[in-house]
Amino acid sequence: MACGEFDLIDRYFNRMRSTRRDVVVGIGDDCALLSVAEKKWIAVSTDTLVAGTHFLPDISPSDLGYKSLVVNLSDLAAMGADPAWLSLALTLPSVDEGWLAAFSDSLFQQLDYYDMQLIGGDTTRGPLSLTLIIQGLVPSGRALTRDGARIGDWIYVTGTLGDSAAGLAILQNRLQVKDAEDRQYLLARHLRPQPRILQGQALRDLASAAIDISDGIITDLRHILARSDCGARINLDDVPTSAALRRHATPDQALRWALGGGEDYELCFTVPEINRGALDVALGHTGAPFTCIGQIGPRSEGIQFMRHHQPVEYDWHGYDHFKTDDSE
Amino acid sequence: MACGEFDLIDRYFNRMRSTRRDVVVGIGDDCALLSVAEKKWIAVSTDTLVAGTHFLPDISPSDLGYKSLVVNLSDLAAMGADPAWLSLALTLPSVDEGWLAAFSDSLFQQLDYYDMQLIGGDTTRGPLSLTLIIQGLVPSGRALTRDGARIGDWIYVTGTLGDSAAGLAILQNRLQVKDAEDRQYLLARHLRPQPRILQGQALRDLASAAIDISDGIITDLRHILARSDCGARINLDDVPTSAALRRHATPDQALRWALGGGEDYELCFTVPEINRGALDVALGHTGAPFTCIGQIGPRSEGIQFMRHHQPVEYDWHGYDHFKTDDSE
Incomplete structure (x- = not known):
């Protein structure tokens, strides 16, 4: 969907510093293709963060890149899952290269740390907001859910x-x-x-x-x-x-x-x-x-x-x- | 993330008319949990649709529900994949129950038709836009990609x-x-x-x-x-x-x-x-x-x-x- 000026944005997110063996096809085709190990379940979480609602509008791009990922990683942690893949939909009011460089540096630093790979996404023009879809892996049958608490626990x-x-x-x-x-x-x-x-x-x-x-x-x-x-x-x-x-x-x-x-x-x-x-x-x-x-x-x-x-x-x-x- | 009035929105999307056997945990926990059949790859596509850029602002909610899914289904089609799961991040300027009912009816009708399940998402307040993350399954090694064309084809x-x-x-x-x-x-x-x-x-x-x-x-x-x-x-x-x-x-x-x-x-x-x-x-x-x-x-x-x-x-x-x- 990106065109013209917004092609530039994609370049910031096409740096594949960490590559996972289970990513068969990454960014650049109609879909990413993922190979899942046997006896694993996939844990999927989606979060939208909107400036002024979920973060202060003057947050630094570096802090935003860090925190937007952590909010989602935390959902994986709560399931006992191991982080794997991220898809990112980014809506930006304009193309600010300094902002993009700082945001994506911070995001990729975290992705590398957790051995995650950015597998796709979309950039559009509009008021600043992000939607992250994070996916992780957990041995089948061993995920933590919300429904297992019993009296006395x-x-x-x-x-x-x-x-x-x-x-x-x-x-x-x-x-x-x-x-x-x-x-x-x-x-x-x-x-x-x-x-x-x-x-x-x-x-x-x-x-x-x-x-x-x-x-x-x-x-x-x-x-x-x-x-x-x-x-x-x-x-x-x-x-x-x-x-x-x-x-x-x-x-x-x-x-x-x-x-x-x-x-x-x-x-x-x-x-x-x-x-x-x-x-x-x-x-x-x-x-x-x-x-x-x-x-x-x-x-x-x-x-x-x-x-x-x-x-x-x-x-x-x-x-x-x-x-x-x-x-x- | 939804609170107060926006809880109401979630109700429109918690109707699980179609349930897939590979969805171990659906909406309502920190993450959805998915079980993937052996010898399948997962195809993942993300699309953001913004009013005025990707669709006319006066589009009917029913047409929008239909088309936003089709745009993503088409990416799966191009990989030769079978549709499976949808995550939806919806940003709305206000809570209009008539709009939500028509949009979600249309969306769920399509989900049922393709034997897909909505596995999660997020609703936030803001200018109308949608991010859809669609996932499908394709036999491993048999996906269609963009890089295989040869002279003479x-x-x-x-x-x-x-x-x-x-x-x-x-x-x-x-x-x-x-x-x-x-x-x-x-x-x-x-x-x-x-x-x-x-x-x-x-x-x-x-x-x-x-x-x-x-x-x-x-x-x-x-x-x-x-x-x-x-x-x-x-x-x-x-x-x-x-x-x-x-x-x-x-x-x-x-x-x-x-x-x-x-x-x-x-x-x-x-x-x-x-x-x-x-x-x-x-x-x-x-x-x-x-x-x-x-x-x-x-x-x-x-x-x-x-x-x-x-x-x-x-x-x-x-x-x-x-x-x-x-x-x-």
Whole structure:
């Protein structure tokens, strides 16, 4: 579909630095052709990112190239899948070669890191937005889904929560952080989150359900609960936050960001009692911290918040993710 | 990513009228999970369609649902692939339930017809555009690509060319067609083209190269020639046009539309001499007409036009596809 000036764009995306053996035909034909290893399932995820809704309009092209991929990698992580192929549909208001070079450099750096290949896409003129279709591979029968949580399973999260919301608050001048190191850490957690690919793979035979935390732990956990027909108890004392966040936010603000802030791209998963020992070994090897924050209960109880082992009322706020008419 | 009002949209796309056995997990988890049969390759194509660039802004939602899928099906046809899965990223200026119902009805009707399943997607607010990622399956080693044409191979097209450009001209009041039947025929060729799926499959072991005609036969044939490192002779006398087109356009206008008009979604393919007999049988069974329009030559000769077996100069015009700054 590209013509004239837009041919130029294609050149930025036709650099095949990493080539996978399972890509029989890459960019340049009517379709890409992929060969799938036996006994593998394909995991497919689609995300559209629109300037002003999903990222700040003044985001650097390098950060956008990084983050747009991570948002999708995180979906693969939540299935326990190994990243493989990317298709990218890019809509641009104009052709800015500096922007394209920085965006594609950053994107290809990540693709190389994860041994992924760009297999196709499309460039069109219009308001800045991206649609990424990421595909990964997972041994058949071993993918993590949202529907396997059972009463009594323990609820875990990887890493710490709320940092990304604090990083966004810094960018929007809603939070002042003078300490350079903490500021840098919180900004990086918002702009350069680490997808939990290795952790997802380590969880394959241990977790009963998993999801990535894109909209905030409470909102995302609700998806597991809905699909698994369960409720949950959350121990507010155990929700993990970073030292940097605790240094620059009140305890209540830190907790609200941890519960309702979006874009942490950590994993939330449930583990049967019998697998907890194996979990400690398997996840320990990946080097990422992980914390038990509660337990699955009956659906009738909904989500119960606990403090010092007692039920409490807690009005956590949904996170106003670039507030629009459609926000909750 | 959808929230609030946009949840409603998802409901229109969560109707799974056709379910495929190879879809292990469909819409509703972090990723869809697909199981691929042995000895199959996956063919993947991505297309973005933007209102005003790729379709008239006042197109009916039903026609848009139909055509957006066909544009992608046609890419699968050109590889000889069997349609399987669709991911859809839809950007809408607002939530119009009537529009959504008509669009999704039309889309699902086609998905059912081709035994395809919608496996995921995303809905966001913004100027109307769609990105479709279509995936199909082809027996490994038997896909049609653009790079296999050899000197001496014969160049064929399916169906007739130029009708879609005439249909668009009617919609834009550049062509007056009073005869109701011809008018209807030409409009349908523009709004409801038939992807040549069966023909692509029939060509698997017979054609040396194939492409679908989305930008006009000359432009699309050039892609085969570039990838195959060849030139071509085209017999202008043999370029197939419909009786309806010939009744309402001058011979020269009809030929220009046939050569440079876009969106016919017929197939252009090359066939070695030795396969011509088998071709007649195999394509004959699919019920679609097909015509030999020329022969592959050395690259040095470029594209030569012939009339009455003599080379002629012919200044065919590129098709001004919703003319923009980027047009040739």
